Amino acid sequence: RKEVEQDPGPFNVPEGATVAFNCTYSNSASQSFFWYRQDCRKEPKLLMSVYSSGNEDGRFTAQLNRASQYISLLIRDSKLSDSATYLCVVNDYKLSFGAGTTVTVRA
Amino acid sequence: DAGVIQSPRHEVTEMGQEVTLRCKPISGHNSLFWYRQTMMRGLELLIYFNNNVPIDDSGMPEDRFSAKMPNASFSTLKIQPSEPRDSAVYFCASSTLAAKSSYNEQFFGPGTRLTVL
Numbered sequence: 001r002k003e004v005e006q007d008p009g010p011f012n013v014p015e016g017a018t019v020a021f022n023c024t025y026s027n028s029a030s031q032s033f034f035w036y037r038q039d040c041r042k043e044p045k046l047l048m049s050v051y052s053s054g055n056e057d058g059r060f061t062a063q064l065n066r067a068s069q070y071i072s073l074l075i076r077d078s079k080l081s082d083s084a085t086y087l088c089v090v091n092d093y094k095l096s097f098g099a100g101t102t103v104t105v106r107a
Numbered sequence: 108d109a110g111v112i113q114s115p116r117h118e119v120t121e122m123g124q125e126v127t128l129r130c131k132p133i134s135g136h137n138s139l140f141w142y143r144q145t146m147m148r149g150l151e152l153l154i155y156f157n158n159n160v161p162i163d164d165s166g167m168p169e170d171r172f173s174a175k176m177p178n179a180s181f182s183t184l185k186i187q188p189s190e191p192r193d194s195a196v197y198f199c200a201s202s203t204l205a206a207k208s209s210y211n212e213q214f215f216g217p218g219t220r221l222t223v224l
Binding site: 046095 | 215216
């Protein structure tokens with residue numbers, strides 16, 4: 001089993017829609033998680049950290065479910081500029097990246 | 108802040124040639140990571156350093172790959188001899204160590220796009 005698994009998508013949504021997707025991780029002892037965003041032919045950049053209690057940053061909400069070992073990302077009121085690949089990251093003694101979920105927001 | 112600097116940005120070489128990729132981490136960061144990204148395999152960690160010391164090189168695919176960090180401001184990833192299957196984007200990232208052996212945010216360089224013919 002891979003350390004981090006994501007639904008690759010793509011998720012094609014209209015502007016203004018809400019889109020959500022999950023990521024599962026294999027190490028039950030993992031404590032720290034991130035979501036990174038990667039635009040086409042660019043480097044990954046941190047989108048947000050994921051806290052145990054869940055956290056929100058503008059239109060983005062991240063949740064952690066330790067019992068089921070998954071984290072989620074929800075994007076509200078999606079914009080064209082949200083089109084990207086979202087990488088789930090488990091932060092143990094090294095960072096383990098998922099393969100990414102591709103989101104395409106259409107006009 | 109210049110961010111993580113990588114060179115070259117693009118490299119095209121022929122099979123069998125030696126390739127050297129370079130990275131300058133963000134000043135003050137004490138951890139450096141080398142990744143490879145392909146469509147098939149996604150983002151793979153090759154090796155990482157803490158305080159210039161290699162900690163885990165289990166991701167290095169073969170002996171053809173080697174990495175060094177002679178000082179806090181410079182690292183190289185070398186492939187010798189290169190093969191077509193090494194074609195990928197190679198990213199360098201730097202970070203600082205947080206508590207309990209985890210890491211704070213990693214800042215990625217723009218990557219080196221390597222094509223081996």
